[in-house]
Amino acid sequence: MNSAVEEIKSRINVVDLVGDYIKLQKAGANFRACCPFHNEKTPSFMVSEEKQIWHCFGCGKGGDVFGFLMELEGLEFKEVLKILADKAGIQLPEYNPQKASSKNKTLEILELVTKFYEKQLWDGSGKDKILKYLHDRQLKDESIKDFRLGYAPDGWRNILKFLLDRGYKAEEIMETGLLVEKNPKSEALNPKQIQNSNGQNSKVTSYELP
Structure with missing residues (x-):
């Protein structure tokens, strides 16, 4: 299962995934936006394409592509795994x-x-x-x-x-x-x-x- 997780991470760019839900603006090597997890006027939500992670300096939340969907949609890891596997075109091994x-x-x-x-x-x-x-x-x-x-x-x-x-x-x-x-x-x-x-x-x- 770990190999499937790593394969998904290699195929899905965190900038593209986050950008499907919120509008990102280029900020040097990173991207920024107003955090979707708390109210703010000054953008403190950053996405690093190089590190493939996101982090909000306002509320302290952060993670990878899995963590973003889990936090945004209120889903369990298994549910997000299935969603991202389908998005990446990866067939997950069946549970036996x-x-x-x-x-x-x-x-x-x-x-x-x-x-x-x-x-x-x-x-x-x-x-x-x-x-x-x-x-x-x-x-x-x-x-x-x-x-x-x-x-x-x-x-x-x-x-x-x-x-x-x-x-x-x-x-x-x-x-x-x-x-x-x-x-x-x-x-x-x-x-x-x-x-x-x-x-x-x-x-x-x-x-x-x-």
């Missing part, structure tokens, strides 16, 4: 609720698994050895927690049982990539330390080897 539900389920499982591995690191039987390993590499407890490092005990059945006991189906677990099918057994992604690949204090979207 089944696919969205599957993605949400995957993120839900990954978040739960992350908490499981974090608990194993701080409270598990091998915590002293693993924490020493991390501390020896100059990692402080604060950094370990911020980057959500964890410990995955040996054996793929640990995480499989953990998730099955919480009502998740085997195919849902396989979909996350944590377990892979392998002639005919399943094996877990099983690094000793697992790091959230999305960075500090963020939602988990995938796992990677350190």
Whole structure:
């Protein structure tokens, strides 16, 4: 969806869009007009073609082509997205609720698994050895927690049982990539330390080897 938004911005000039609703006057490199969002006699509403933004120095409102239509017409982002996509001749991807539900389920499982591995690191039987390993590499407890490092005990059945006991189906677990099918057994992604690949204090979207 972000790619569609950027494509719309590249095709629709903010000066042309705003000019369809209010009369703009050239003012150096920019354009100006009386603000459509509050009463004024001296124009303080500016539009920058170079930056593709608008801003009112009187009321403080500003934004891009999306923000202008949302503010002017009182519309939600999704509604403006459809209007501007049609105007730009861009076909938006259709929303697939089944696919969205599957993605949400995957993120839900990954978040739960992350908490499981974090608990194993701080409270598990091998915590002293693993924490020493991390501390020896100059990692402080604060950094370990911020980057959500964890410990995955040996054996793929640990995480499989953990998730099955919480009502998740085997195919849902396989979909996350944590377990892979392998002639005919399943094996877990099983690094000793697992790091959230999305960075500090963020939602988990995938796992990677350190």
